[in-house]
Amino acid sequence: MTFYLEGVHCLACLWLIEKLPEMVDNINSSRLDMSKSLVDIELKEGQSQFSFAAQTLNTLGYRPFPISNTSEIKERRKKEDHALLLRIGISAASMMNIMLYSGSIYFGADGKYLKYFGLISFVLCLPVILYCATPFYKSAWASIKNRHINIDVPLALAIIASFAISTFFAFTGSSHHYFDSLATLTFLILSSRYLLRKAQQNGFEKKDLSSFFLQGTIRRRKSDDSIEEIHAEQIEIGDKLVVLPGETVPADGKIIQGETRLNLATLTGESIPVLQKIGSCAFMGSQNVGNQFTFEVEAMHSLTRLGKILNEVEKSSKQRSHYILLTDKISKYFVSAILFLSALSFFVNLYFHGLEEALIRSLSLIIVTCPCALGLATPLVFSRMLSLSAKMGIIVKSECSLETLAKAKNIFFDKTGTLTSGEFEVEEVQLISPSSINFSIEDIIFSLESNSQHPLAHSLVRWSSAKSGKLKRIPWSLYEEVTGRGLRGIYNEKEFEIYTVRGKDDETLVLLTEDMRKIACLKLKDRPRKEASIALCRLRKKGINLFLSSGDKKPIVDHIGAHLGFDHKHRKSELSPEEKAAWIEEHENSIFVGDGANDALAFSKASASIAMQAAVEVSLKTSDAFLCRNDLSLINQLIQNAKQSIKLVKQNLTFSLIYNTIGAYLAFIGLIGPLEAAILMPISSFTVLANTIYGSRQSTMLKKGAL
Amino acid sequence: MEVIKILIPIAIIMGIAFVALFIWSTKNGQFDDLETPSKRMLLDDEKYKK
Numbered sequence: 239m240t241f242y243l244e245g246v247h248c249l250a251c252l253w254l255i256e257k258l259p260e261m262v263d264n265i266n267s268s269r270l271d272m273s274k275s276l277v278d279i280e281l282k283e284g285q286s287q288f289s290f291a292a293q294t295l296n297t298l299g300y301r302p303f304p305i306s307n308t309s310e311i312k313e314r315r316k317k318e319d320h321a322l323l324l325r326i327g328i329s330a331a332s333m334m335n336i337m338l339y340s341g342s343i344y345f346g347a348d349g350k351y352l353k354y355f356g357l358i359s360f361v362l363c364l365p366v367i368l369y370c371a372t373p374f375y376k377s378a379w380a381s382i383k384n385r386h387i388n389i390d391v392p393l394a395l396a397i398i399a400s401f402a403i404s405t406f407f408a409f410t411g412s413s414h415h416y417f418d419s420l421a422t423l424t425f426l427i428l429s430s431r432y433l434l435r436k437a438q439q440n441g442f443e444k445k446d447l448s449s450f451f452l453q454g455t456i457r458r459r460k461s462d463d464s465i466e467e468i469h470a471e472q473i474e475i476g477d478k479l480v481v482l483p484g485e486t487v488p489a490d491g492k493i494i495q496g497e498t499r500l501n502l503a504t505l506t507g508e509s510i511p512v513l514q515k516i517g518s519c520a521f522m523g524s525q526n527v528g529n530q531f532t533f534e535v536e537a538m539h540s541l542t543r544l545g546k547i548l549n550e551v552e553k554s555s556k557q558r559s560h561y562i563l564l565t566d567k568i569s570k571y572f573v574s575a576i577l578f579l580s581a582l583s584f585f586v587n588l589y590f591h592g593l594e595e596a597l598i599r600s601l602s603l604i605i606v607t608c609p610c611a612l613g614l615a616t617p618l619v620f621s622r623m624l625s626l627s628a629k630m631g632i633i634v635k636s637e638c639s640l641e642t643l644a645k646a647k648n649i650f651f652d653k654t655g656t657l658t659s660g661e662f663e664v665e666e667v668q669l670i671s672p673s674s675i676n677f678s679i680e681d682i683i684f685s686l687e688s689n690s691q692h693p694l695a696h697s698l699v700r701w702s703s704a705k706s707g708k709l710k711r712i713p714w715s716l717y718e719e720v721t722g723r724g725l726r727g728i729y730n731e732k733e734f735e736i737y738t739v740r741g742k743d744d745e746t747l748v749l750l751t752e753d754m755r756k757i758a759c760l761k762l763k764d765r766p767r768k769e770a771s772i773a774l775c776r777l778r779k780k781g782i783n784l785f786l787s788s789g790d791k792k793p794i795v796d797h798i799g800a801h802l803g804f805d806h807k808h809r810k811s812e813l814s815p816e817e818k819a820a821w822i823e824e825h826e827n828s829i830f831v832g833d834g835a836n837d838a839l840a841f842s843k844a845s846a847s848i849a850m851q852a853a854v855e856v857s858l859k860t861s862d863a864f865l866c867r868n869d870l871s872l873i874n875q876l877i878q879n880a881k882q883s884i885k886l887v888k889q890n891l892t893f894s895l896i897y898n899t900i901g902a903y904l905a906f907i908g909l910i911g912p913l914e915a916a917i918l919m920p921i922s923s924f925t926v927l928a929n930t931i932y933g934s935r936q937s938t939m940l941k942k943g944a945l
Numbered sequence: 946m947e948v949i950k951i952l953i954p955i956a957i958i959m960g961i962a963f964v965a966l967f968i969w970s971t972k973n974g975q976f977d978d979l980e981t982p983s984k985r986m987l988l989d990d991e992k993y994k995k
Contacts, residue, residue, distance in 0.1 A: 260992065
């Protein structure tokens, strides 16, 4: 049976898992596939199935999740991969066997040997033409039917033409046949396509962005009411899942047991949790801030509300990148230019050097020129960067966004929720008059607030627990939450109330009263995020100007601004949305970072925008990137990723330009024959692919982002 | 050089034989996982001591 194992990451894991048959009697064999994290275990006959195997794996420290039989899609993909590998292998065998005979001809085999070797090469090349190169013909034909010329057209043309010419020469006894080049070309190009395919696969399937919002273990309640732990991949419709306090809901469904509060911030932008009872809907991506509850799954992954939102956003962001548009245009002209140049080369050489030479040189020209940087590498750069960013926790809307983000010179930050955590911290406590009961202020506040789910309550509870080691709970004779006002409790016939007001400088004040008499006043402030100063410092080091724009009152903005290094020119307070947008418009190449919901105008005026903390849908409709974690250092990483993509694209295009110019020239002159051309072209393709893959590896990007 | 009339057929037959083996091993799934065998090779062959 096959299990998906969580926690496999190194050589020691491999050793341990594959030693299972020796460690445990009833296991016959155990084989691990590290790239997929799948282990295949065979048990001895008559053994009690997978609970035993699963337990053993668990004791080793790896969480096992049983995998159902491979679905059709996986089977199909395997068949595709096999077909590609077969083509590569057969063309390689053909190539090398033909070389045996070509080699002899190059060294001067003559007479009947020449003739026979030519015929043998012809026969050996047949599998290549008839089987290995068929993907090229299909692609070229499809594109011609659509009145379009793609990069496979010259390739298919080169292959068919060389084969025809070589056959002609082989049967007339001449030595000018190129079966070896043909087979080599096919082999090397198939290999680079294989490499490209692997590079694209080795990552993350962008189609399921909603899996971001999933965490590791999910608890499913079985029909006998016991709870089993499963992996997100195994959820099925109709499952009854249990969500503990603090966990994120893994799918859409109806609550069947328990009452709780869910924080729907990712969906609606509201950070105040909403009460959910039996029968209400639980949405994927919402956070459980209340009690444990059970719900029945109705929709999963891309069919959930969150999934649909993300899908819509992807579909609607069909704005193609500037560079990709450019490269598409260049490809079209490139291919036509190549065909024109080779025709030109044919006629010029025909005039000066005769038919044979003309054929050889124009063939070499078609073979050596390669638009791979255009058609293959550029899209690969962007798709890898997008999925890499997603892996790091940044959802980028499209390739276009990466381009604009890379050009950024100025970044405008919103204050509340972006630079500050949005959670209030107690800054000052003012004791106004003593309370008449025998409990401390901390005890009273704690006892009042500990049952509330409001974010303010959390900060007050944190404060009181920090202030006093031993908190005493007051046994209220009456306790109620007064909606819209605060909390109320009665003890010893004295009424205690706690509620919030806005101070004169717009700070938040919490007042505690006993029988309408004020006994304490706490000032709460919104503190900056702890990573804020470091992240901002790193951004400044990159040469980017940072600005703080806020609608809050001057003293608070000044205070936070000074703390984070924004001087007078770079901070503005009490701005209306229109004023914010106007300030941004004055600066070119600006990014706006804010909370998606109420900064829509600013978002649209900036060249690029990044949203954090608020609803995914609204954010991604108006902004270019969404941070899945509320971490300002992600901004740094994102900008670095964007800059790196542009750098890679430029490198690839430059290399390609130089290579093609030199290659075409040498072919025209006759310094390169078809064989050399067949080898050089895939090498250039490999080079560009290797540059892309190396330059967009996660380790490379993490290192660069940290500087 | 008449021996070449025997050598060439032998070479071709060997080539075909190896290609057939390759086709079999691909269909058998031996090329599906290219990453793990490289790491597995580095492990020692010691018997596990309980």
